[in-house]
Amino acid sequence: MFVLSKKKELYLVTYSLSIMTLSLFFASISCFFLLLFSLHLFCAKRGIRLLNYLLALLFFSKFGQVLIALLMYSDQKAIYPAIYQLFTPLSYIAPACFYLYTTNFIPGNQQLSKGQWLHFIPVVFAFAHLFSDVPINWTLIANQIAENGQLFSTERTGLFPAVFFILVKPGLVIIYLALTWYAVLKSKVLDKNAKHPGRNWLLLFLKGGTFFQLTGFLPLVFQNLNLNLNMNLPDRHASFLLLNSIAFLMIITYVLNHPRLFYGYLFVSVNLDMGQTDIGKEIRREVPTVTNTIKKVSLLPDQLINYSNAMKEVMETKKPYLLESFQIVDLAGALNIPVHHCSFVLNNLIGKNFRDWINEYRINSFLEQYPLKAQRMTIESIAHECGFKSVATFYNAFKKETGIMPTVYFSQKKVS
Structure with missing residues (x-):
């Protein structure tokens, strides 16, 4: 004991x-x-x-x-x-x-x-x-x-x-x-x-x-x-x-x-700048959506225009681009048309691939939201709300659309 x-x-x-x-x-x-x-x-x-x-x-x-x-x-x-x-x-x-x-x-x-x-x-x-x-x-x-x-x-x-x-x-x-x-x-x-x-x-x-x-x-x-x-x-x-x-x-x-x-x-005061911190080397880039362009597509001119208008209407009214996971298959499903038809319209009529096209909508959304939310949110958090999955993707898309980085863009806006 x-x-x-x-x-x-x-x-x-x-x-x-x-x-x-x-x-x-x-x-x-x-x-x-x-x-x-x-x-x-x-x-x-x-x-x-x-x-x-x-x-x-x-x-x-x-x-x-x-x-x-x-x-x-x-x-x-x-x-x-x-x-x-x-x-x-x-x-x-x-x-x-x-x-x-x-x-x-x-x-x-x-x-x-x-x-x-x-x-x-x-x-x-x-x-x-x-x-x-x-x-x-x-x-x-x-x-x-x-x-x-x-x-x-x-x-x-x-x-x-x-x-x-x-x-x-x-x-x-x-x-x-x-x-x-x-x-x-x-x-x-x-x-x-x-x-x-x-x-x-x-x-x-x-x-x-x-x-x-x-x-x-x-x-x-x-x-x-x-x-x-x-x-x-x-x-x-x-x-x-x-x-x-x-x-x-x-x-x-x-x-x-x-x-x-x-x-x-x-950490609300953080302001990452691609020009200073080369985020692209540190953050994994998203893999672009692979579309099926092998299938032979036979569409009449009227069909091409109708598909193009329907695709734009879905993007502007329902704003699915705000979802990070939105893909071309989701767009095709919403319109009830084949995926390769969507890809054909984008490449041959609109003149962009799906990733660049959807990022254009996201950048336009960002340009609308930033002046309203800049006082309480960072550039990066607003970009996430606009559908961008990563900071690197956002900066790459912004520079591709405007030719300059966000900080330079908005500083020029203030001056003008």
């Missing part, structure tokens, strides 16, 4: 050290990305600045929470009180920022209304809370945060009593989370038939934000399980920190692999 208990104790120690090491490692990486994106969004000159600032505040607040946990677990408690007090106001503004970002993102607002500024009242009280001569037991606060999470510290940390913050912090999270989802569901922007250009980003943002806010309550839930069921769950807070960090890094990895999300909403 003594040997078994020793083995069990050794196992628990090894498990605790493993969880702690992994938590510190992944939390450090998360801290880096959170700080990077928050600073980038604060300094970004493109996109809607209101949305950039709100998202930056959310990232910076989350950065503060992770940093506080890192300081506690790495025994850097000398600077812990100052960091905790610095990020306290942000913890009260984050739920409001989550709500304001969502409700202003849907209509694309560029500034807050007068009434929306009232959502920042809690942060005023949070700042006032810092100016107090009340003695603070930082060791006890650190122990409580390690045990219950940062939402449920029962020790006084400033001007107002601890019970005030025990009620306010979780209350703000729950209330603003409910208000956000109510506003989104009411707007029906997440419906499958909704045509909002930022639907995918909004869905990802809502799911991620909801997950991270609700996991803040898990330490308290598991503490109650310990008390009520007499369970032994070692290193709960370290495990939750590890869970949050891995989840955040998975979301970042997903966004990095979806250029429309990354360049359009997260």
Whole structure:
């Protein structure tokens, strides 16, 4: 029995050290990305600045929470009180920022209304809370945060009593989370038939934000399980920190692999220029559509004209070129004519192959959309919306149609 208990104790120690090491490692990486994106969004000159600032505040607040946990677990408690007090106001503004970002993102607002500024009242009280001569037991606060999470510290940390913050912090999270989802569901922007250009980003943002806010309550839930069921769950807070960090890094990895999300909403100031960065060598070029030109085609002049007009009508009315996967077989299917007839009309009457022809429509769409969306989206993200599968394809097509690069084209437009 003594040997078994020793083995069990050794196992628990090894498990605790493993969880702690992994938590510190992944939390450090998360801290880096959170700080990077928050600073980038604060300094970004493109996109809607209101949305950039709100998202930056959310990232910076989350950065503060992770940093506080890192300081506690790495025994850097000398600077812990100052960091905790610095990020306290942000913890009260984050739920409001989550709500304001969502409700202003849907209509694309560029500034807050007068009434929306009232959502920042809690942060005023949070700042006032810092100016107090009340003695603070930082060791006890650190122990409580390690045990219950940062939402449920029962020790006084400033001007107002601890019970005030025990009620306010979780209350703000729950209330603003409910208000956000109510506003989104009411707007029906997440419906499958909704045509909002930022639907995918909004869905990802809502799911991620909801997950991270609700996991803040898990330490308290598991503490109650310990008390009520007499369970032994070692290193709960370290495990939750590890869970949050891995989840955040998975979301970042997903966004990095979806250029429309990354360049359009997260890294909004990036402006790739083919003339400077030779993207064509780095990004795989699309394989052009191979059409069947071997078959002998016998079409009367009237048929050629009718086919040509029908093809143009489909492109102008239904705008299938906005779909990245649209091919000549899809066009032929929509018109109920053979593929080689479409190819023959394009090559002999219109004078272009299918890829150049469809890219012409996409470039014209881009030229219409860019002046309307340039303030809140990058050139690359607008190009993706117009049907281009890659940045390299877009720049090649633009230069082929206009003879110059997009930045030069629009700078000349401004001068004229």
